[in-house]
Amino acid sequence: MSKNTVKLRSTMLGEGRPKMAVPITGTTESELVKQATKAREAGADLIEWRIDYFEGVQDEAQLTKVGDSLREALGETALLVTFRTMSEGGELELSDDDYFEICKKVLAGNYADALDVERYHDETKVKAVVEAAHANGVKVVMSNHHFHETPDEADIVARLTSMAEFGADVPKIAVMPTSVDDVLTLLTATHEANEKLDQPIITMSMGDLGKVSRLSGEVFGSCLTFATVGAASAPGQISLAHLKNELEDLKLS
Template identity: 60%
Template structure:
């Protein structure tokens, strides 16, 4: 598997790296969460800008990014607007979504940007190109909060992300049985063997927690933990997750 570097962070080798979300609604909440998270020294911070009440104000968004840069220093920053259709906080039509992501890229709000897979493919390719011109990493993603697709469907979705130019392909699915968790893990193993880009995969909720700690075995390069507030069901508290990853390390 090829590796991808985001600032000083290398994804795709060794143990899964750990990202922690910031979900503040105001600049004050964002700064407060960032200070607390920075003390814990995660590998990456994900700024979930769909939680931010002023996300559509370009100048205030830039001010938030500047605050985060000062607090987080050299920690890699992933910027994510999660649409409501994929479990996010704010409704935004496709035009608004693409406009916002384009601004995030052009203004270099983060070191990496999350780009949802299932939008217009032509516009997705344009944003991937713009990100790469600005030396920003694209994590392309898909989330299913209802079910776990078949193994083949999961592999096909991840493969399509790589084909569209993603630097890292991500999928999160909801298990309705322990068999669903096995499906996600088997799909991760096979996709990691097949694809040339790092993967991020997870089975959500309590049933899927094992997938958040087993990435080194099956081929998932990044996992998400909570410090102040979880951004998805099943996230494990950072200190516990670190110990579990250490206990399960292969090397």
């Protein structure tokens, strides 16, 4: 099956080795620009701005000002903007209405190359924000996170498939393993979904047990892996300097 690819500036998701994303989690503009510059210089393919950490996240003017500063600092490095809700591992408790309002503010600012949209909110609102993103030329990474368990293989595939049906450019799921079997479940589901869907997908098994899933995307079918330059934003993330070499060692000839 011919897979779609997703182009985010100079980064192509869905072909070759998994691309490397570095989350930035600063609370202020100066921290964020410093983190973004450091990650770009270290060779990140994509920067994920975790706006749930940013102290001015609910102020559209502040959000846009920092977005513009990051856009300038990053040059041709792509920017994924993510508000991670507390129930999915984020920093700030918001109502659904406030969550979607922030998504709209990000799109209005015109600095994001991609927007993370959590799948399991009001379905009408999810579909509306996907349409708005696409109308603004912004790609959608649709996500779901399980910090305490690994759903079964059929459930993982069904969730990724549902995201594709909702218009996601890149479906994403992250799960927490409690056993080696859980890691195998995630990897098997990744392979199955990658074979089934036209879209490139992102999957990971978190924590130390799941670290292998962050390295093996080219084999099993995950197009992006998250690394650290400084603080981690999720358990099990590997430093970018190490990850680069490990992905190169594991590349398919």
